[in-house]
Amino acid sequence: MPVRILCYYQEGCMGCMEQEPINRQVENELGVTIEEKDALEHPDDIAAYGLKVTPTILVIVDGAVRERFEGVMHRETLENAIKKYL
Known part of the structure; x- marks a missing residue:
């Protein structure tokens, strides 16, 4: 079950800068x-x-989007979502 995690951003986006770390x-x-x-x-x-x-x-598993988060995500929420597919 290959898992791929994509984060889409834009230059100058304040939320994106907050999400990166x-x-x-x-x-x-x-x-x-x-x-x-x-x-x-x-x-x-x-x-x-x-x-x-x-x-x-986006958390993509076997080519299908299984999780989608819009806006800044807290570390714990993101980790818990990803752990389900590892």
Whole structure:
């Protein structure tokens, strides 16, 4: 069950800047990689995933979005969501 975690951001987004260190903490705690992608550089992803705000974090398992978080996520909430799929 391959798990992929994507975090879409935009340059200058205050929430995105707040989310970045939280993502690093989660990566270190769980030993996972959170891929960060500039939403504006990936217009196909905006359409495919219905992105409306940044930051948006998607937990994708076997190619399907299982968890979706819009806005800044607290570390504990994000960790608990990811742990379900590890």
